[in-house]
Amino acid sequence: MTTHKTRPDYVRKRGDSYIPIEETFRGEPPASRPISDGDPLDLSDALSVRFYLEHTTRDETIVNDVASVDDPETGAVSYQLETDQLSRTGTHAGVFVARFEDNQQWSAPRGNQVITIQIVDVPDADGDPGDIEKADVSIGVLEADEVIGDSGGFGELSVSNAPVDDTDVLRKADQQDLSDDVTQLQTKTSSLSDDGSSGNFEALEISSQDVATKDYVDTRPWEDLTDWNMFNPFNAGYPGDGSGGDLMDYIRDLISDYDRIYMVLPGGTYNVESELNVRDSDLERLVIDGRPKATLNVNGRFHKLFETGDYEGGNAIESLGLYNLDIDITGDSNDCGIGRITVENSLDIENIRLIGKRDRVTDTTGDRFTLLCQIASESGHGTVRNVHLRDGSVPNGYENNEVIGFSADPGHHGTIDWIGCEVHGFNDNGVYVNGSPGSNRVIGGLYQNNAKANVRIGRNDTVENVVSIFNLGHVDGPARPDGWDLQMDPNLLDVDDSNGATSVQGAKLINLSSTNSTISARENVETLRIADIEVYHEVPYEVIRITSSRNSIADDNYEYRSYQDNEGTVRIEGGLIYDVSNDSVKNSAIDSNVHNVVVDGITYICKDGGGEQYRAAVRASTDRSKITIQNSNIISELSHGAVCRVDTGGTVNVVQNSVDCEYYSIGSGGNLRLVDNDEVNSAIGHYDDPANWAANFVERGNF
Numbered sequence: 001m002t003t004h005k006t007r008p009d010y011v012r013k014r015g016d017s018y019i020p021i022e023e024t025f026r027g028e029p030p031a032s033r034p035i036s037d038g039d040p041l042d043l044s045d046a047l048s049v050r051f052y053l054e055h056t057t058r059d060e061t062i063v064n065d066v067a068s069v070d071d072p073e074t075g076a077v078s079y080q081l082e083t084d085q086l087s088r089t090g091t092h093a094g095v096f097v098a099r100f101e102d103n104q105q106w107s108a109p110r111g112n113q114v115i116t117i118q119i120v121d122v123p124d125a126d127g128d129p130g131d132i133e134k135a136d137v138s139i140g141v142l143e144a145d146e147v148i149g150d151s152g153g154f155g156e157l158s159v160s161n162a163p164v165d166d167t168d169v170l171r172k173a174d175q176q177d178l179s180d181d182v183t184q185l186q187t188k189t190s191s192l193s194d195d196g197s198s199g200n201f202e203a204l205e206i207s208s209q210d211v212a213t214k215d216y217v218d219t220r221p222w223e224d225l226t227d228w229n230m231f232n233p234f235n236a237g238y239p240g241d242g243s244g245g246d247l248m249d250y251i252r253d254l255i256s257d258y259d260r261i262y263m264v265l266p267g268g269t270y271n272v273e274s275e276l277n278v279r280d281s282d283l284e285r286l287v288i289d290g291r292p293k294a295t296l297n298v299n300g301r302f303h304k305l306f307e308t309g310d311y312e313g314g315n316a317i318e319s320l321g322l323y324n325l326d327i328d329i330t331g332d333s334n335d336c337g338i339g340r341i342t343v344e345n346s347l348d349i350e351n352i353r354l355i356g357k358r359d360r361v362t363d364t365t366g367d368r369f370t371l372l373c374q375i376a377s378e379s380g381h382g383t384v385r386n387v388h389l390r391d392g393s394v395p396n397g398y399e400n401n402e403v404i405g406f407s408a409d410p411g412h413h414g415t416i417d418w419i420g421c422e423v424h425g426f427n428d429n430g431v432y433v434n435g436s437p438g439s440n441r442v443i444g445g446l447y448q449n450n451a452k453a454n455v456r457i458g459r460n461d462t463v464e465n466v467v468s469i470f471n472l473g474h475v476d477g478p479a480r481p482d483g484w485d486l487q488m489d490p491n492l493l494d495v496d497d498s499n500g501a502t503s504v505q506g507a508k509l510i511n512l513s514s515t516n517s518t519i520s521a522r523e524n525v526e527t528l529r530i531a532d533i534e535v536y537h538e539v540p541y542e543v544i545r546i547t548s549s550r551n552s553i554a555d556d557n558y559e560y561r562s563y564q565d566n567e568g569t570v571r572i573e574g575g576l577i578y579d580v581s582n583d584s585v586k587n588s589a590i591d592s593n594v595h596n597v598v599v600d601g602i603t604y605i606c607k608d609g610g611g612e613q614y615r616a617a618v619r620a621s622t623d624r625s626k627i628t629i630q631n632s633n634i635i636s637e638l639s640h641g642a643v644c645r646v647d648t649g650g651t652v653n654v655v656q657n658s659v660d661c662e663y664y665s666i667g668s669g670g671n672l673r674l675v676d677n678d679e680v681n682s683a684i685g686h687y688d689d690p691a692n693w694a695a696n697f698v699e700r701g702n703f
Contacts, residue, residue, distance in 0.1 A: 024076050067079045293351070296328065298327065322350070323351060405431060417443060429450060430455060468492040546591065546592035
């Protein structure tokens, strides 16, 4: 498949979705569906017809959805794109895929081609393009043969015209020069069977019926496979039944002789008794690839399975790829992390599952990091996709046995996308990437019941569309396990350090039992954007707590002028906060001690869960706290519910909101400005000594 064309098939303005994408299926079939080459393909008996679209340079799936069959007999199909699906400028690649009985599959256009769509930005177009800037990924209903059964994650697009073997995982096709890569790999991989029982990896050939060839090429971060050396451990006495000794011994021998190693592990089980440490060698590139999936059975306790490069970023190999592996650490005598991996330029880790609970007895037996990934080069890129750590770790407190799920630390200077991953039940952070100077993008995935923080990010990091849950000890959740210290209860999302590149978009956060705030922004809070979140909060702690160790965050001469012009150090935009308390509460949903926080366009609902409750939607908690809440819906059922609480010297601006609360609560020296609000009830109450009320500053009107 290739996108190399003299001109794109479609050129669209950004967000212009008026004209549908149209294509016709034509025959180039296997013998099981005899039609002449190039004739229309009858879709009358197709099980499904879907359209797939991705952004080629951003490697983002835009569309995975049912297509319209306009004329089944002639093979005519179309898809009507939505405005937000065309919100990114640049080249997009699309394909229609029809599936039939007996695992037969066709794509349109045919001949390893794709539909190219060039999206351009028009500076003088009506409206603001930012209005349609949304998360691109909107995955439709996935079909059975697109699901990775063992891991529970979903696969990615394959666009082969050959029938699909039901053991293959359909994966997304990289749109960069794939036809050449496929040809080169097929030449190098003759006579390979899935179980490794035949063939020599020096000269292998995969059957034309095996679409896994293209699936494995598509995620490779390099283009030219000519200089690779390919190996099958079956030929070295590792038949995939657990016999043959330590697989790492075999790989170490290869590393001493070759600089580019591509190893396919045919489906089966391989014994691992030691870690693979790649330092001070001539190895440049390494791939270990399970087909369709291989199990590495760990026997013993050691730090990690793979180690490349140094923690500080030195001695890095050029690239690493790990695909389709189950790593089994079950058993009382077994433990290890997946790896401490530092590469110079390219990293690709996909469809990996850790089976068994991490049990790090001391810091000398088992690594604190389950998977540490670092890109040493600032221009380098890594993808960690569908890596699942669902069995957690033994909760042993704060001694030498904390275990982190995913991490990037000081040796990381490039960009890593963590896509569709899962971390459950670890006794330290689920994701801990705030210590790296590079960029981390946590996209999708499920993070649940980890200690300290489910997801912890910092400067240059972003979170998009993740789901984060804590329900240990809740009446509807699992009990806290033995050894779980209540002080370990997490923030569901923790932003330790932020700058202009730090943002949270579209997260879903469910806090049923944590003895901590749902979202924490702390340390050096410079600029942070939190947008379109959905929060269900059932604990007597803050929903969002913003604190900073810095003495001055913004201009101390802050004054509220016009809410349209107010940029904000921290912006909380859109979304829903559903706050249910069943305990005595004397704090707020959004609490800040920093300058110039703007809460814009949210819906805040505070339900009465019983008890004596004094809960405010927002609180300015120090004399340097300045908060504006605007264009929002604020509803509280509490008898002491407040729009805001203004502590001594703080300032809150309440601008053009729909308000249904009992009070605005203000303390001595607090500053409260009320601008054009649609109010129900909402008297101004003072919670300190009435003798100090004269020092309060309250204004109503237009400012």
